[in-house]
Amino acid sequence: MLHFSETCGREDIKDQIKSVASADPVHRKLFVRGLSRNTTSETLCDAFRVHGEIEEGAVIYDKATLRSRGYGFITYKHIESTQLALKAPSKLIDGRMAVCNLACEGLTGSSTTPDLPQRKVYIGGLSPEVTSEMLLNFFGRHGEIEEGSVAYDKDTNESRGFGFITFKTVEAAKKAIDDPQKSLGGRTVIAKLADSHKGRTAQTQLPSSMVPMALPMGPGYPHPGKAHPSTAPGGYVYPQMVAPYPDSSYSSPPAAPAPYQTQPQFPYPSASSMKDSFGPPPTTHMGMGGYPYYMAKQ
Structure with missing residues (x-):
């Protein structure tokens, strides 16, 4: 005592x-x-x-x-x-x-707290007219709310169409997600765990034919302005395969092929040699193929 x-x-x-x-x-x-x-x-x-x-x-x-x-x-x-x-x-x-x-x-x-991921709920598909107070009142029927609001744009202060609610218990959050009646502000809203929404990364999908693919550059790969190596870089095989000449078939390198035969060129007499007693030399004309021909002046 x-x-x-x-x-x-x-x-x-x-x-x-x-x-x-x-x-x-x-x-x-x-x-x-x-x-x-x-x-x-x-x-x-x-x-x-x-x-x-x-x-x-x-x-x-x-x-x-x-x-x-x-x-x-x-x-x-x-x-x-x-x-x-x-x-x-x-x-x-x-x-x-x-x-x-x-x-x-x-x-x-x-x-x-460790159970926060199971208590925080993402609410999507909200009407622009839905306020934070309306959101809290609607989901407050499932249990006590610790924190929550509609997400607003910082510049315009307009609703971004989604919000977050953190319930005090995991059971309340589960009830909010499982409740089939989710009509708020004239729309059916989406409710799911915030972490599952955050983990989804939106990526723009392009057709495979439009996706740029960078080819890996192996060590020693030739670059513009540099001498090319005599062998292919590691991991690469050139597609063209040229068979070498067998050494036993030629005692010396093969001769170059003969040039194409051309038609013999015939000399034409000069204009001075074609003078005769009848007057000046004949007039020269160009025929087909660029060959000249002569027409005696009448």
Whole structure:
């Protein structure tokens, strides 16, 4: 049985531990992710003020675009408030399910548990009118949701036609996938494990006749501007096979074939030698084949 003095002593130690822990903001600072692009620092603080007094809170913005980066930080004045917030880490803020954990843990909170691949579901085929809040309400019937939202384009802030939901249990995720009734926003949506969707890489298939194929270049393969080796490179055989002349058949290299026979060329008399007593030499004309013929002048 503890005496009053001993009980008071333990309470004092407990208070001292709390005081030391509270003095270090690392134990009071939360990292909040999954925020809507429209969430401001004020709306973020309003969502977490239910757990206690906030010392500091802010959404982080991109310096270049001045747009929200989808996460922020909350620092409570007392460590008890932080512990209460961690007991309910998921909060619906501006239509998106945000999740928090201790900032010192980074992304090593509940969202990276070993069973996460079995709890995170990809939702495809969404209508542009479906909001994150509609998505969460529709799939929330299968179980408690830890995190989820529609994927929006960063530039236009329009729906990209798909989203993700992380359930708190594997059983809830399985129910969402197996449920045959998946009509949302006038469309039948697709639900499957996010990892199975992520593993599929879209590749453009080309006909085999159109696929460029690079031939492997063996060592010593001849290149333009370089002397060709006397032998084929390793792994290659030239297709033309030329049979060598048998040495026993020729005592000397075979003679070159005789030139084609041509018709004899007949000389024609010069114009000066054809002068006669009747007058000037005959007129020269060119006949077929380029041969000249002569016609005496009458």
